[in-house]
Amino acid sequence: MFDQPVTPVTKSQFLQYLRCNNAFHLVKEGIVPKPSSSSYGGYLEWGDFLQLCRNQFPTSVTIDKTMDREESFLKTQEWILEKKSIFHAHLRYNHFVSTVEYLEYDPERDGWILWDFRPIGSVKQDILRSFYFHKQVAEGMSLNILGYKLIRIQTKYLFPGGSITPEDYLLIEDITPRMESEAGTRAEEWRQFQEEVERTNGQSVRFSFLDSKRSCRSLKTCLSPNHCAAGKENAKEIFDFRDSSELAKQWFASGYHSYETVPDSELTPIQKIQKQAHITGNTYFDRTAFENYLTNVTKTVAFLDFESINPYIPLYPNTRPFQHIPYLYSLHIWDTENDTLTHKTYLHEDLGTDPRVPVMAQLQKDLPEGITVFSFNDFFEKLIIQETSTAFPEFLEFWERVKSLFIDLAMPFKKLWIYHPGQNGKASLKEILPCFSTESHGGLSIREGQDANYQYLRLIKKQMTAEEKKRVLEDLKAYCKLDSYGLFLIYRMLLERLSVI
Structure with a gap:
């Protein structure tokens, strides 16, 4: 099939084309590197998830990832002829190449079933499109494709402790009916893709942001504005x-x-505020909105930030896949009358145990009763406390006592009661803090929540040295501390504006 050297077209390129045809050509021609699709911590759990999936098919063979490309294609072809079911099957037809998680032979119907294993909670369009790409390559090789099946995660699974029970944790879905019902859509996407590949083969491509797919909506996410919006x-x-x-x-x-x-x-009125702020360089401030917003705030206030992990393979009894498990908090307490700022923190370092009870028990001691608690997007902090108290009823009274005391410090920035041109339309703490203070996350080793999640999972899975462990623990505390300290700085700035403006 490969008598002459050709550049293979992969599934990821097909999916990239469906998101943005400009991006497809930019990557295919080597103008820009392929965008990274990996998550921070996903691969830490992938091996265990994959093994749970593969254990459902004990008599199958596997294409070893150590094989080179040509060897893997030839070995797959050999096993197909022997009608063996294959993990990590490598397929190719013309200039299309495809790797299928599991290619299952059905002897009763003398055909093949395409399987995918995904550590996700719902079926997404890219999965259906991936199946269609595999189908086209497989049928090009004269394989009789009978159906499509997916193993994903049962998000309602409650881990009882001990070993994961695959029959409860894994959800096996037959996607065949849905693939058949959407066959027209998938066929049209494939037709357009093939036409684009043939039309541009060896030809120079005209890049234009306006000609891109609908999903390419913003120049901010464009792979190369220099090409797609030249000038x-x-x-x-x-x-x-x-x-x-x-x-x-x-x-x-x-x-x-x-x-x-x-x-x-x-x-819109909000967009006019933005425009004016950027033209004048001045910060917009809605005094009336803030006076109403801060009406019932207590004299002493707290600023709370949690860090959590949300593994898709549950680690602790009575937790669900993707549930956020707190392991660290930072709490700043400010007495506005005496202008004293106190910092409290707790990081769970006993990595072999469930952190929820120690975290919540210490927070219950550290947080004074009856004071306003500011968090940024406070839904998250409240969810952490609520879910922990549901699992451990000894904290229910604490939850009932504090839940009405929370105020979301992100709300004024989302509603544009205040807007600094340096925010560039964003309302995240990382963007806001440098606009209103001299502090920034830029100098930290850990700069965002996803990385904090990943680093703590690495600690749990013992994927670092003792020296690195010590450094990471300090980095985690520094990151979380700046988040709650940043809330204090923002709140103090708001009070200063209310008293001066």
Whole structure:
């Protein structure tokens, strides 16, 4: 099949094309590197998940990942002829290559079933598209494809402790009916893809942001604005307008390439606030909104931030897949009358045990009764306390006592009661903090929650040296401390504005 050297077309390229045809060509031609699709901690659990899936098929053979590409194709072809079911089967037809998690032979119907294993809780479009790509390659090899099956995670599974019970944890779904019902859509996507591959084979490609797929909505996520919006790269700022979505693409097509050029008549009240702030360089502040927002705040206030892991393979009894398990908190307590700031923290270092009870027990001691608790997107902090108290009823009274005391410090920034042009349309703590203080997460070793999650999972799974462990524990505490300290700085800034403006 490969008498002449050709560049193989892979499933990931097909999926990239369906998201953005510009990105497909940029990557295929080596103009930009392939975007990373890996999550921080996913691979730490992948091996265990894969083994649980493979254990459902004890008599199958496996294409070893140590084989080179040509050897893996030939070995797959050999086992197909022997009608063996194959893990990690390597398929190719013409210039298309495909790796199937599991290719199962059905002797009764003399055909093959395509399987995929995904550590997810729901079926997404990319899974169906992946199956269709595998199908096209397999049928090109004259394989009789009978159906499609998926093993994913049963998100309602409650881990009882001990060993994972695969029959309860794994959800096996027959995707065949859905594939058949959407066959027309999938066939049209495939037809367009093949046409694009043939049309551009050996030809120069015209890159244009406006010609890209609908899913490519923003120049901010474009792989290469220098190619897709040549000469207009700075137009990215109009995609910072809040709630603009597809509208910003229409503005770009109309020739609006900066905050100033978008007419007020096309902007919402919030977007007008943004525009004015960027033109003048001044911070917008809605005094009335803040006076109402802070009406019932106590004189002493707390600023709370949790860090958690959310493994898809549960680690502790009475937890579900993807459930957030707190292992660290940082608590700053500010007495506004005496202007004293106290810091409390707890990091669970007994890595072989469930951190929830120790974390909550210490927080219950550290948090004074009856004071306002500020968190950033407080839904998360409240969920942590609520789920822990549900699992451990000794904390129910604590939960009932504190749940009405929370105030979400993200809300004013989401609603644009305050807006600094340096936010560039964003409302995350990482973007806001440098705009209103001299503090920033930029100098930390751990700079975001996903990385903190990943590093603590590494600690649990003993994937670091003793020296590295000591450093990571300190880095985790420093990261969490800055989050709660940042909330204090923001709140103090708001009070100063209310007293001065």
